[in-house]
Amino acid sequence: MPTESQRSSIFLDAYLLFVFLCCLTIVPAAAAQKIELRVGYQPFSSPTGAIFEVIKRDRILKQTLEQQKVALKFIPFKKGADSIVAFKRGELDAVAMGDMPLLEFALSCPVVIIAQNRQGYSTVVASRGTYPRDLKGKRIGNAFASSGHFTLLKILQNVGLTEKDVTLVSLDVNEMPDTLLKGKIDAFSVWEPTPSMFMAKYPERFSSVGRQIGSGYLAVSRPFFYRYPETVSLFGAGVVRAMEWLKKDRGNIQKAAAWSKTDISEYSGKPYQVSIEELGRQIEGDLKIIQFSARLPALKANGKNLLYEEFSFLKAIGRLPQDARWETLRNSFDHSVMERIYRNATFYSVKRFDYEL
Numbered sequence: 001m002p003t004e005s006q007r008s009s010i011f012l013d014a015y016l017l018f019v020f021l022c023c024l025t026i027v028p029a030a031a032a033q034k035i036e037l038r039v040g041y042q043p044f045s046s047p048t049g050a051i052f053e054v055i056k057r058d059r060i061l062k063q064t065l066e067q068q069k070v071a072l073k074f075i076p077f078k079k080g081a082d083s084i085v086a087f088k089r090g091e092l093d094a095v096a097m098g099d100m101p102l103l104e105f106a107l108s109c110p111v112v113i114i115a116q117n118r119q120g121y122s123t124v125v126a127s128r129g130t131y132p133r134d135l136k137g138k139r140i141g142n143a144f145a146s147s148g149h150f151t152l153l154k155i156l157q158n159v160g161l162t163e164k165d166v167t168l169v170s171l172d173v174n175e176m177p178d179t180l181l182k183g184k185i186d187a188f189s190v191w192e193p194t195p196s197m198f199m200a201k202y203p204e205r206f207s208s209v210g211r212q213i214g215s216g217y218l219a220v221s222r223p224f225f226y227r228y229p230e231t232v233s234l235f236g237a238g239v240v241r242a243m244e245w246l247k248k249d250r251g252n253i254q255k256a257a258a259w260s261k262t263d264i265s266e267y268s269g270k271p272y273q274v275s276i277e278e279l280g281r282q283i284e285g286d287l288k289i290i291q292f293s294a295r296l297p298a299l300k301a302n303g304k305n306l307l308y309e310e311f312s313f314l315k316a317i318g319r320l321p322q323d324a325r326w327e328t329l330r331n332s333f334d335h336s337v338m339e340r341i342y343r344n345a346t347f348y349s350v351k352r353f354d355y356e357l
Contacts, residue, residue, distance in 0.1 A: 034069040037224075037231060040083040040095035043076050043264045044173040046193040046279075047246075047286040048096050048117050048216055053259035054242035057356040060349055061238035070231050076267050078172045080105070081145040087221070094220045094235070098147035098191060102217055103311055106332040107324050110222035114232065114337040115239050115294040118216030120286045122151035123195035124209040125180070126187035132159045132210055141171040141179055141188030150310060151212035152189035153317065158210075162317070174268045180206070193282040197274045215297075215306065219332075236337045237348035239294050245353050246283075247292040254280045255357065295338045299330045 043049040055061065056074055065072060075092065077083040080101030086092050087109060096117055097105065105111060126135070132155050142149055156162060169185050176188040177198045187209060188195075199206050218239065225232050246252050257280035264272040299305060311329060314320040341348050 034071060035228070035231075036071045036073055036093075037065070037228075037235060038073045038075060038091065038093045039235075040075045040077050040086060040092045040097075042079065042083075042096065043260065043267050044078065044194065045096075045098070045118065045191060045216065046120070047283045049263065050246070050253075050256040050260045050279075050283045051117055051239065051242050052096070053263055054245060054256050054355065055238045057259075058238050058241065059354040059356060060241065060352065061234065064234050065231065068228075068231060068234075070228075072235075076263070078174075079143040079146045081143070084109070092221070093224045094218065094232075096216060096218045099215045099217070099307060099310055100147045100150040100314075101145050102219065103307070103314060103320065103329065104145065105219065106329050107320065111219040111332055112222050112225040113217050113219045113296065113333045114225075114236055115218040116215060116290060116296050117218055117239065117294060118286065119213065119289045120192045120215075121195075121211040121213050122148045122189065122191040123211040124152055124155055124187055124189040125195050125198060125206055126209045128205060128207045130187065130207075130209050132156070133161070135187060135209065136161055136165045137167075138186035139167045139169050139184070141176040141185045141190075142168045143173060143190065144168075144170055146191070147214040147216075148188075148190040150214065150314070151210075153319075154212050154313065155189075155210040157313075157317075174264075174270075174272075192286060193274070193279060196282060197278060200278065201273075213306065214310075217296075218294075225334075233337055233341065233348070236294070237341050237350055240338070240341050240345075240348070240350045241353065243287065243292045243294055244351055245355070246287060248353075250280075250284065253284050253287075256280075257283055295342065296333055296335050299333055 041048060041052040052074065080097035083092065083095045083097055084101055084105050087095055106113065135156065140152060142152060153163060171179055173190055173194055176190055176194065179185050180188055191214065220232055246256060254276060257276045261272050261274065261276055261279055297305065299307065308326060311326055315322060315324060341350065345351060
């Protein structure tokens with residue numbers, strides 16, 4: 001016999017599905033107007049960029065959203081900090097970003113975090129034989145307020161240094177490898193796949209000085225989340241479906257890698273000097289870390305997790321306001337969307353695939 005909690009959960013799911021079906025058949029006049037779901041993402045981030053390339057080609061998602069008069073618009077960004085600026089200007093309804101910018105984002109904007117799309121390393125790369133203490137006085141390529149920035153700060157702190165002991169050089173992700181090769185900087189700190197690809201290309205010249213694991217999430221504007229809950233659920237189902245499709249066949253990962261490489265090249269304005277096979281291996285490895293699942297990690301009230309450690313660290317060094325509360329961030333996470341989608345996988349068609357190949 002199901003417990004009272006389980007019966008309540010089943011009842012809630014059934015009620016939400018009933019409301020959703022009603023919305024498809026009886027559309028109020030106010031909702032008949034076409035709306036746009038504007039989603040920001042980072043092409044240079046693995047596996048996020050590849051996941052979004054799959055979602056862009058999802059016919060099932062497009063068809064179900066069209067029934068609700070919803071059009072999808074995808075907007076690329078080089079780093080999370082840029083997408084925060086766009087969000088605050090009212091140019092985005094949802095955005096995928098790494099954990100460090102997310103901390104500022106969730107504490108300063110009305111958002112709901114509904115899914116995880118990445119967990120992997122950011123790495124400080126420098127000439128072989130460089131140790132963390134050797135970074136003192138060096139010029140380090142960095143994207144401000146990014147996961148790579150957090151990694152650099154953490155590595156410096158571990159050897160008693162701060163960012164005042166180095167010269168930070170603001171660079172876009174795609175600029176870092178060439179700038180290091182030309183000797184204009186001494187190191188760079190950035191998220192995958194850039195560091196692994198670069199070190200694999202020049203194994204005799206460059207190596208990791210240190211790395212720090214991080215994560216990435218999908219956040220939705222709180223007003224949009226509550227005004228269009230069925231739209232949010234359908235898009236969330238598109239995220240889950242993309243991961244299921246990538247898990248199903250290694251050939252699918254190679255297709256996504258090819259799409260991702262093209263997207264990066266078009267966005268940056270120059271060819272992305274990484275093979276599809278290399279990029280595919282990186283994407284597959286990063287997806288395995290999160291087990292091809294979009295479920296959010298559990299966030300305990302007393303911390304004891306990666307995000308809480310980052311939150312505490314950024315407060316300690318003055319990157320977050322001293323009055324910032326962990327509960328504010330924790331309460332921005334909504335596990336119900338992903339749990340409902342996975343429980344009702346057939347209804348949300350998460351294992352039925354129809355992509356524009």
